[in-house]
Amino acid sequence: MQLIPKEGPKIPNWLNILFYATIAVLVISIVVFLTLNYSLNKSRKTLEDLNEALVKQETATNLALEREVLDYREKIGDFSDLIETHVETSKVFEMVETNCHPRVTFSFFSLNSQENMLVLTGNTQNFENLGQQFLIFRGENLVKKTLIEKITISKTGQIDFTLALTLSPQIFE
Numbered sequence: 001m002q003l004i005p006k007e008g009p010k011i012p013n014w015l016n017i018l019f020y021a022t023i024a025v026l027v028i029s030i031v032v033f034l035t036l037n038y039s040l041n042k043s044r045k046t047l048e049d050l051n052e053a054l055v056k057q058e059t060a061t062n063l064a065l066e067r068e069v070l071d072y073r074e075k076i077g078d079f080s081d082l083i084e085t086h087v088e089t090s091k092v093f094e095m096v097e098t099n100c101h102p103r104v105t106f107s108f109f110s111l112n113s114q115e116n117m118l119v120l121t122g123n124t125q126n127f128e129n130l131g132q133q134f135l136i137f138r139g140e141n142l143v144k145k146t147l148i149e150k151i152t153i154s155k156t157g158q159i160d161f162t163l164a165l166t167l168s169p170q171i172f173e
Contacts, residue, residue, distance in 0.1 A: 087113045087172035095171060096120070099140050101133040108162075113172060118165040119149075123158045130159055137163065142171045 092111055100106070101124070108121035124130050130151070138146045145166035152160045 089113055089172065091171050092118060092167065095140065095142055099136050101129055101136060103129045104133045116144075116167045116169055116172075118167055120163045120165070121161070122163075123154065123160045125158060127159060130161055134163070137165055142168045144168050 089111055096106070096109075096118075104122055104124045106120050106122035108119070110119040111117070124133070130148075134146060134148060137143050143165050147164045147166075148161060149164050150160075150162040154160050
C-alpha cells in the first residue's frame with residue numbers, strides 16, 4: 001500500500017467536451033420535445049374548437065336555408081293551387097265580340113264563372129236586331145241557354161234589353 005495517493009489517469013479534454021456536449025444535446029432534445037408536444041396538443045384543441053364552430057355554423061346556415069326553401073315551397077304550392085282553380089274568363093270577351101250583332105251595343109257585362117252565367121245589358125234600334133242577336137247567341141256552341149230577361153223601349157225609341165246566357169264550362173278551359 002501506498003501512503004501517498006497518486007493522481008489518477010487524466011481524461012483527455014475532447015472526452016470532457018464530448019460528455020458536456022452530449023448532456024447539452026440531451027437537455028435541448030427534451031426541451032424541444034416538450035415544446036413540440038405542447039404545441040401539438042394546443043393545435044389539436046384549436047382544430048377541435050374550429051370543427052365544432054364549423055358544425056354549429058353549418059347547422060345554423062343549413063337550418064336557415066331549409067326554412068327559406070320550405071317557405072318557397074309553400075308559396076309555390078299556393079300559387080299552384082291558384083293556377084289550378086283559375087278560370088280563363090278572357091275567352092268570354094272573345095265569344096261576345098265574335099257573336100255581337102253590328103247594330104247592337106252592350107253597356108253592361110256581368111260574369112259569374114262559378115255558375116257559368118253571363119248577363120249582358122244593351123240596346124239596339126229595333127226588335128229585328130234584338131231577335132237576330134238572340135238567335136246568334138242561341139246558335140253559339142259555347143252558349144247552353146239564352147234568355148231575354150228584360151225588354152224596355154227608351155224615350156229615344158231604342159230597345160233596351162238584358163240577356164242572360166248560361167255558358168258551357170268549356171269556355172273557361
